[in-house]
Amino acid sequence: MGKETRVAITLGDPAGVGPEVIVKALATFPRKERANFTVVGNIEALERAKRTTGVSLVFAATREEGAVLVEEVALEAPLPEIGKVSAAAGEASVRYICRAVEMAVAGEADCIVTAPINKEAMNLAGHHFDGHTGLLAHLTGSKSSFMLLASERLNTVHVSTHVSLRGAIERATVERVLATIEAGHDHFMRLGRKPRIAVAGLNPHCGENGLFGDEDMRFLAPAVELARKKGIDVSGPISADTVYARAYSGAFDLVVAQYHDQGHIPIKLIAFDTAVNVSLGLPIDRVSVDHGTAFDIAGTGKANHVNMLSAIAYARLMASSPRRAS
Template structure:
């Protein structure tokens, strides 16, 4: 078990709020904890964020023993520091290179877990990096066929069968094999953290199709997935109508809900845990946790960005780093 988890934090889009929420989070930590962090990005962007927020931190190529200097793994910018609050291909390219470097650290064992600050998909694509965001990029960098998005909070957790696809595409993806794989990924993650999760599968149609009246996908694909997962010893039930299952989970009936598509899982989580829920990537050979918010260009550079979500992401990352992957 790792006593002091080495956490690599990517800067995110340097024109967004990522640098600000990072320096605010570091300033809120006990000094000795900072020794276990490395920021993957640019010192200049971090120093600019410190000036914006009025925070006094020091950065260097390695952390000092007393935690007064925070380690930065410098990734050179292809140009000058991007203007705050603007979509920029330079910033988009930089954010991808920060992630690539963090993945290298994690794959080599030099980091136990990575925490990602928000990136801007438009800026990424302007720079020629055509991915749907962190999810597709991380799968590509690690050689993984796919990954699963878990949104985690104190009282409600949901993992998604599909994420950044159209609703039509999401329905096409909600087949038995993918649903089983999603159930298993969520189950294994909670087992790794020392829990035996109670899992519920959300239905895809209103009232789970009412025996075919409103669609047959629940009967054809979701019910067989639940039965097969139960045969493997997983504590899972469903499908349960999506209009009630999240409320039941929030009130303690279930530890995890399998959401069939992006908005089905995101809306309830953001309603009840907007500032504290974190995004966890499962199914990759590395551990990654992210904030569950965007670059917020409208407030970037004002010092107003709330760092509560980054603190939650860091805390969850430390929990994962202290829980050996092989326990799953």
């Protein structure tokens, strides 16, 4: 399934491990199958990663038999130094993403797989977004985007991600929680599964009927009720200290997390190398590795490419599943 899917892979921050995990991952595919991939970035960065990792690949800016096609993106500065945060690297990473989105919107790619970027570098370059999620929503003209972390036994979609804890509490509105439930439900339905969804509580023990806060009663519970009226199989709010164990044991297919760490910690605990980051609510399909730029090991060849392979597989799965009419 998905062998003919055209996958555009962005290089990520060229000073990080993105180029290394990309070349390692592509080297595992049969030569003929590599024709389905286009790396959006720079041949110079890929050649540097090839030397570091010792893989045997050929890169070309035009389609050549046996070579990995590279969509060369012009940079205004020399290739950034490995392992260091810089505005030049941040600018490069944003340019790669912008070009990949153009390709997807134009139908030149069926899905996008993104290597990790550095948010500090991106902001140093003058691009003030919270990361891929906000930038992709902006580039596609989407009202909002939702971050889904997907793994074999646990999946969680976030009401909010890269904001302060105070900001996360403010974003847990009826409208946003309901929209997150619907986004997760629609995604699983697209993949052919009617999901059993659990909404994690915001406060300890979901507030204990107001003893530890009333947000769960005021905002989360009404959102759950509205989702049920739309025919969605959803429960909650359920205390966050138990809901993930129940989901991992098979009681739920998806957990709605109220904020970044509430969803990220359990996923990274049980599926650190295989979980992927999926953007929901966009008109294009995008999947990313669920790890950072790892500047501390960039340039050493030690970076593990297993997560990149998982991201490619999930992107292909999405691209082979038609979108449902809204």
